[in-house]
Amino acid sequence: MDTLKPFLTGASEHRKRTGRPFVTLSYAQSLDGSISARPGESLALSGEESLKLTHRLRAEHDAILVGIGTVLSDDPRLNVRLVSGENPRPVVVDSRLRLPLGSRLMTQESMRPWIFTRQEPDVNRREALEEAGATVITVPSNARGQVNLQAMLGKLADMGISSLMVEGGSRIITNFLYERLANYIVLTVAPVFVGGLHAVSDLGQSDPTCFLRLQDPSHTWIGGDLVVWGALAQGADGNHSESR
Numbered sequence: 584m585d586t587l588k589p590f591l592t593g594a595s596e597h598r599k600r601t602g603r604p605f606v607t608l609s610y611a612q613s614l615d616g617s618i619s620a621r622p623g624e625s626l627a628l629s630g631e632e633s634l635k636l637t638h639r640l641r642a643e644h645d646a647i648l649v650g651i652g653t654v655l656s657d658d659p660r661l662n663v664r665l666v667s668g669e670n671p672r673p674v675v676v677d678s679r680l681r682l683p684l685g686s687r688l689m690t691q692e693s694m695r696p697w698i699f700t701r702q703e704p705d706v707n708r709r710e711a712l713e714e715a716g717a718t719v720i721t722v723p724s725n726a727r728g729q730v731n732l733q734a735m736l737g738k739l740a741d742m743g744i745s746s747l748m749v750e751g752g753s754r755i756i757t758n759f760l761y762e763r764l765a766n767y768i769v770l771t772v773a774p775v776f777v778g779g780l781h782a783v784s785d786l787g788q789s790d791p792t793c794f795l796r797l798q799d800p801s802h803t804w805i806g807g808d809l810v811v812w813g814a815l816a817q818g819a820d821g822n823h824s825e826s827r
Contacts, residue, residue, distance in 0.1 A: 590767055590814070591643055594746040597766070603736040604747040608756060608815075609640055609769040610782060611808070617777035618753060625657045628773040632806035635665045640769060642668025644748040646697075646739065650755040651677040660687045661696075661750075670694060671748065674739070676730050676755060680708040680719070689715050697742075699735045701728075732764055757784045760795060765815050768797065772809040 594605040611628040612618050619626040629637060641647055642663045653659060654675055661673040673688055673696040680700055682689070688696045695716035700709075701724045709719045722734040739747060749759055759765045760783060788794055800813035 590812075591746050594645075598740050598745040602740050603733075603764070604645070604739050604744045605767070606736070606759065606765045607640065607644065607746070607748050607767045607769060608759060608765045609637060609748055609771075610751050610756060611637075611771040611773060612782045613773055613775050613777040613779075615776050615778060616781045616783065617779040618751065618782045619656070620777055620779040622780050623652070623656050626777070626779070628775070629771050630773070630806040630808050633771045633808040633810060636769075636771075636805060636810065638663050638665040639668070640748055641671050642666060644671045644746045645744045646672040646674050646746070647748045647750060648674040648676065648755070649750050650752050651675060651679075651681050652754065653750070653752040654682055654686055654688065656752070658687050659750075660691055660693075662691070662693050672697060672744065674699065674747070676732075676735070678724075678728070678730055680704050680712060682712060682717070684711060684715050689717065699730050699738070701730060729758070732758060732762055736764065751782070753780055753782050753784065756782050757786065760815075761786050763795070767812070767814050769810065769812040771805075772811065774807060774809070 591605065597605045610618060613628060647661045649659060662670040670693050672694055675682055675696050675698050677698050678701050682698060697718045697720060698712060699720050699722055702721045704721060712719055720738060722738060723731045725731045749755060796816055797813035798816035800811055802809060802811045
């Protein structure tokens with residue numbers, strides 16, 4: 584998988600040019616596009632060998648992001664364990680500051696998370712999280728009352744983050760695709776049917792010429808899993824998603 588390495592070489596230049604980190608979506612799904620059997624439940628889909636790839640990708644990014652739903656269902660550590668390398672900065676999108684103080688992100692011996700929330704968060708929750716070592720960062724809400732992802736990416740760039748790996752869950756993945764904020768994707772497909780919660784929901788397009796697609800995609804088998812990767816492009820003309 585050495586062919587995966589070069590895509591991050593221009594991350595610093597990308598941050599300077601766009602004011603946002605280079606964003607990589609990386610997650611595992613079933614053949615039918617599911618990431619869990621039911622909402623709120625954890626499901627391990629990656630095999631041992633493809634999971635090592637995930638940890639390699641973590642080590643190559645400055646930060647790694649999940650939504651609060653993933654924290655509540657999976658209690659992830661978001662660090663590098665299966666390969667050698669530096670831990671990325673964990674980032675959580677948490678509109679209502681629900682991150683549990685007893686979660687692994689708050690208790691493990693590694694970097695405490697940066698938590699992005701809407702303006703005017705609950706004062707008591709903010710104080711409790713910050714006393715436990717987290718950094719709470721407020722950004723404006725979007726039209727749906729959620730954390731404004733574009734504003735968040737701007738803040739991350741200002742804080743020195745050039746490359747951001749986004750692991751999930753489904754709402755986060757969908758919103759990054761819907762808002763055309765992802766630049767690259769590394770998708771692991773496990774050869775099973777689940778019939779559960781899909782990774783991606785409505786992206787607001789029915790015209791095939793406007794669909795997001797992979798530009799010059801590559802693929803390989805790692806263990807029993809199919810891994811597909813490539814730059815995200817907008818529509819049949821191949822315009823890259825960073826232009827949106």
